[in-house]
Amino acid sequence: MPVSQANSRLLYQAMKGCGVRIVSALPESWLVPVIGLIAADAEMKLVQVAKEEEGVGISAGAHFAGVKSAMIIPNHGFLAAINPIVSLAHLYKIPLLMFIAYRGTFGDPYPWHTPGGTVTEPLLRTLRIPYEFLDAPDTLECRVRGALRLAEASLLPVALLLKHELMMEA
Amino acid sequence: MQRKECLRAVYPQLEQSLVVTIMGAVAVELQGLGHRPNFFYLQHAMGLASSLGLGLALGLPEQKVVVLDGDGSLLMNLGTLSTMARSAPRNLVHVVFDNRSYLSAGNSPTATAAGADLEGIARASGIPRTASARSVEEFRAAFLGALDRGQLTTLVAHVDTSGPSDWLTDLGLLENRFQFARHCRSLVHR
Numbered sequence: 001m002p003v004s005q006a007n008s009r010l011l012y013q014a015m016k017g018c019g020v021r022i023v024s025a026l027p028e029s030w031l032v033p034v035i036g037l038i039a040a041d042a043e044m045k046l047v048q049v050a051k052e053e054e055g056v057g058i059s060a061g062a063h064f065a066g067v068k069s070a071m072i073i074p075n076h077g078f079l080a081a082i083n084p085i086v087s088l089a090h091l092y093k094i095p096l097l098m099f100i101a102y103r104g105t106f107g108d109p110y111p112w113h114t115p116g117g118t119v120t121e122p123l124l125r126t127l128r129i130p131y132e133f134l135d136a137p138d139t140l141e142c143r144v145r146g147a148l149r150l151a152e153a154s155l156l157p158v159a160l161l162l163k164h165e166l167m168m169e170a
Numbered sequence: 171m172q173r174k175e176c177l178r179a180v181y182p183q184l185e186q187s188l189v190v191t192i193m194g195a196v197a198v199e200l201q202g203l204g205h206r207p208n209f210f211y212l213q214h215a216m217g218l219a220s221s222l223g224l225g226l227a228l229g230l231p232e233q234k235v236v237v238l239d240g241d242g243s244l245l246m247n248l249g250t251l252s253t254m255a256r257s258a259p260r261n262l263v264h265v266v267f268d269n270r271s272y273l274s275a276g277n278s279p280t281a282t283a284a285g286a287d288l289e290g291i292a293r294a295s296g297i298p299r300t301a302s303a304r305s306v307e308e309f310r311a312a313f314l315g316a317l318d319r320g321q322l323t324t325l326v327a328h329v330d331t332s333g334p335s336d337w338l339t340d341l342g343l344l345e346n347r348f349q350f351a352r353h354c355r356s357l358v359h360r
Contacts, residue, residue, distance in 0.1 A: 061225025
């Protein structure tokens with residue numbers, strides 16, 4: 001089952017349309033096309049990190065610079081970034097726009113993703129991180145715009161969970 | 171070599187840069203020399219001062235950004251070196267004060283006390299320019315050279331394992347954060 005090139009492009013266009021200019025990313029298979037589109041865009045700066053927690057620091061620096069940024073990570077990367085989300089973003093009121101590949105849920109054939117899939121939403125709720133699903137092309141842009149607006153208004157991390165039905169070809 | 175003497179030796183240049191420090195001794199000692207709106211002290215999130223400096227340097231390419239890191243913090247996020255090297259912003263100087271100790275967390279030895287070589291790790295990670303210093307004069311010359319050269323540099327300063335008697339200052343974390351952000355944004359409109 002291939003990754004949806006069309007919806008990856010919509011995701012990239014929504015991010016760029018909202019003014020996002022610095023993106024930190026750590027790829028996994030669902031995220032490769034959208035990361036490729038950002039890498040090819042001379043008006044955007046892609047920072048390929050070695051571990052997802054670096055992205056929290058990069059977004060904090062970008063925010064201080066007045067530049068809109070985003071993180072593109074798998075949900076196991078969100079787990080890896082929890083300490084800086086709490087000890088940097090929450091402590092210092094830093095807006096984060098996190099695009100999280102929601103692996104390990106219905107439709108995912110790979111069992112190693114399941115534990116992360118099971119705890120992703122409970123952890124987002126425990127951390128009081130507002131989140132919404134990206135699951136269909138027609139609501140994608142509106143939700144991305146709304147997520148960024150909330151992050152910047154509240155100075156808090158927000159998450160968009162990229163679902164299987166959006167990211168994979170039917 | 172005392173870290174505080176190194177900071178004093180380059181304080182006039184720090185005043186002209188955007189400065190991001192780690193928690194602990196370096197934050198207290200820089201504030202002791204005089205706080206400025208262009209100084210941000212990352213009082214937690216160990217390891218991420220360099221990541222924050224990278225985001226800042228990419229967002230404000232016309233400004234000089236100086237990160238004042240430490241051995242314990244950098245050891246927690248060694249991947250930052252290869253990440254910085256991939257972007258290699260020309261306006262970023264990464265200083266590592268290596269005192270071989272988690273000083274503010276109870277003074278236990280770090281891996282550099284057992285021989286880990288942070289300058290070597292930085293070089294092998296692809297940082298285009300690295301240096302180390304064992305005297306204040308060496309430090310000052312290497313730091314000024316890095317600022318002038320306009321090439322991503324990691325400068326490891328080997329300092330004594332000593333620091334202030336207290337880790338708290340009267341500068342509020344959010345006060346520092348909003349003042350710093352306002353200062354950074356004021357530079358964009360000039």
